[in-house]
Amino acid sequence: MSDVNPMDTRRFWLRAALASLGAVALSGCDMVTRSKTAKAVLSSAEGLTRSAQRLLLKPGQLAPEFSEADISPDFKANGSTNPQDAAYLAHLANGFADWRLRIDGLVEHPMSLSLADLKARQARTQITRHDCVEGWSCIGKWTGAPLAPLMREAKLKPEAKYVVFHCMDTMGGGDPYYESIALDDVFHPQSLLAYAMSDQPLSVAHGAPVRLRVERHLGYKQAKYLERIEAVASLEGLGGGKGGYWPDRGYEWYAGI
Numbered sequence: 001m002s003d004v005n006p007m008d009t010r011r012f013w014l015r016a017a018l019a020s021l022g023a024v025a026l027s028g029c030d031m032v033t034r035s036k037t038a039k040a041v042l043s044s045a046e047g048l049t050r051s052a053q054r055l056l057l058k059p060g061q062l063a064p065e066f067s068e069a070d071i072s073p074d075f076k077a078n079g080s081t082n083p084q085d086a087a088y089l090a091h092l093a094n095g096f097a098d099w100r101l102r103i104d105g106l107v108e109h110p111m112s113l114s115l116a117d118l119k120a121r122q123a124r125t126q127i128t129r130h131d132c133v134e135g136w137s138c139i140g141k142w143t144g145a146p147l148a149p150l151m152r153e154a155k156l157k158p159e160a161k162y163v164v165f166h167c168m169d170t171m172g173g174g175d176p177y178y179e180s181i182a183l184d185d186v187f188h189p190q191s192l193l194a195y196a197m198s199d200q201p202l203s204v205a206h207g208a209p210v211r212l213r214v215e216r217h218l219g220y221k222q223a224k225y226l227e228r229i230e231a232v233a234s235l236e237g238l239g240g241g242k243g244g245y246w247p248d249r250g251y252e253w254y255a256g257i
């Protein structure tokens, strides 16, 4: 068994556990029941993953990429899918012409980028699998500006340890959605500021105008409706202090898969 990749073994174990909970097909994506048991299985797998991934993955290792034929016909939308926040609706109404993505915090050169600025940059397209912690997966095709060159241009100060993604949606008027990643993922080649899905401008449901793709992580890290990228030394002063909307509510911050 020495040539068996331990990650494959772990994935097999996870798949087997999920299959035993009863997998069903829905909307062209893999779906498992949203039972408490499914969530418990998934979150214990996340606990395993955090240490397993740190041991097994080299920092630049890529998430698997798929072919056009693998793309899910109907990629599920989840979480906020139609933000009603006034500022978001105003941006949507004028086609995001005045929308800017700010890059600030612990950087030497703060930036403010229009959608056209982002589209004028180097682009990358990747077909990857999105795994939601609720127990479904879809394969989608994303195009966007790689994060690494932008962050090199903004130039992190030495104290910067994390990058925080601030979103425009507030989940029904509550706390704004946000997420954060560490520097290995900031400079990972598959980390994208995605503005297109299946060669079309990103829909509102999937995060228009721009969302993060950080492919070695679970769905809730894939922050939609971006407006600001902030470099910070610590996650303590933000939101509930756990580095993200869902981590503040009990999910693992390190959502590696």
Ligand SMILES: Nc1nc2c(c(=O)[nH]1)N[C@H]1C(S)=C(S)[C@@H](COP(=O)(O)O)O[C@H]1N2
Binding pocket: 075, 076, 077, 078, 079, 080, 081, 131, 132, 133, 167, 168, 169, 177, 178, 205, 206, 207, 219, 220, 221, 222, 223, 224, 225
């Ligand atoms: N701003 C924002 N980003 C978000 C969410 C959200 O509610 N708001 N939900 C997260 C969750 S749990 C998942 S699974 C994915 C869903 O992305 P999709 O709608 O493109 O499938 O977005 C993530 N990013």
Ligand SMILES: [Mo]
Binding pocket: 078, 131, 132, 133, 134, 219, 220
């Ligand atoms: Mo999710």
